[in-house]
Amino acid sequence: MGSSARALRGGLRVAVLALLWGSTFLWIELALRGLSPLQVTFARCVLGALVLTVACRATGRRMPRGAVVRRRILVAAFFCNALPFALFSLGQQTVDSGLAGVLNATTPLWSVALGLALGSERGLRPARLAGLLLGFAGTVVILAPWQSAGAVGWGALAILGAAASYAVAFTYMGRTLAGRGTPTISLSAAQLVAASALTAVAMPFGGLEAVDPGPAVLTAAVVLGVLCTAVTFHLTYRIINDEGATNAAVVGYLLPVVSVLLGAVVLDERLSLRVVLGMAVVLVGVGMTRRNGAVSASAAPAGEVAVEGASTAADGQTARRAAPGDTR
Numbered sequence: 001m002g003s004s005a006r007a008l009r010g011g012l013r014v015a016v017l018a019l020l021w022g023s024t025f026l027w028i029e030l031a032l033r034g035l036s037p038l039q040v041t042f043a044r045c046v047l048g049a050l051v052l053t054v055a056c057r058a059t060g061r062r063m064p065r066g067a068v069v070r071r072r073i074l075v076a077a078f079f080c081n082a083l084p085f086a087l088f089s090l091g092q093q094t095v096d097s098g099l100a101g102v103l104n105a106t107t108p109l110w111s112v113a114l115g116l117a118l119g120s121e122r123g124l125r126p127a128r129l130a131g132l133l134l135g136f137a138g139t140v141v142i143l144a145p146w147q148s149a150g151a152v153g154w155g156a157l158a159i160l161g162a163a164a165s166y167a168v169a170f171t172y173m174g175r176t177l178a179g180r181g182t183p184t185i186s187l188s189a190a191q192l193v194a195a196s197a198l199t200a201v202a203m204p205f206g207g208l209e210a211v212d213p214g215p216a217v218l219t220a221a222v223v224l225g226v227l228c229t230a231v232t233f234h235l236t237y238r239i240i241n242d243e244g245a246t247n248a249a250v251v252g253y254l255l256p257v258v259s260v261l262l263g264a265v266v267l268d269e270r271l272s273l274r275v276v277l278g279m280a281v282v283l284v285g286v287g288m289t290r291r292n293g294a295v296s297a298s299a300a301p302a303g304e305v306a307v308e309g310a311s312t313a314a315d316g317q318t319a320r321r322a323a324p325g326d327t328r
Helices: 003-031 037-058 067-091 097-104 107-118 126-143 154-176 184-205 215-243 245-266 273-289 312-321
Strands: none
Touching: 003 037, 003 067, 003 097, 003 215, 003 245, 037 067, 037 184, 037 215, 067 097, 067 154, 067 184, 097 126, 097 154, 097 245, 097 273, 107 126, 107 154, 107 273, 126 273, 184 215, 245 273
């Protein structure tokens, strides 16, 4: 295949991924009209796990074996799937889908902050440090704690918590799971199976409420689980494997745009000028943190964002270990 054809295929993958990830918040909003937050979380985990498990078996792959790798998958499933999925569903009870997408764009900032805390971000260049501070300043502008009409509240904080959880997950997955010879379809399937089990344990605490969802709610739940969880989870691994983590991270810039546009067009959501300006500041900050820094998104959340690196060292090790045929 020629370089132009590969570039076109890569561009189409990124476009599809951005559309699916960006639409996640819309489908969560619709699903919450008939399901509780935990029920939405459980549905997307189970449906995603079912689709990827079938795909895993159909391609002749096996689930990862060994106690060590399974423990690592369990930890990754908690921080990358079960916890952030639940926090997004909880947060979107009071936060519009467009704003949820904007707040989710802070994930790369949390990754850099985590890298600083862990000592893996050494010699942080002034431009990246300025980007980190600028990004969090934009988040403060969005939340507007000085205004009664600001977005500060438990819902917005839950979504910020989900973004931070992704940062923890990506760092952990890059260091312990990616590039170790296990096919990505097997890793992603096993991770969503583990996330389903974790969510099932929490179901008695708010997931057993009686529901009577209509066709729109059921459709939203199915799309959320199949497309925005299973497909995006595996597609991200493929993009990172074929085109590199940097190309996958580009999607993070498109997510807020997609979520805001879909929220405005489909749900008639409106964003104030302050939120739009804050979003612009956040994206500029994210862009600055990527300057002269490696991207360590060895994996991405089902449904939300590929993240810039919290650990340059882990990235280098992952790149050296990974073989082109290992992570399909």
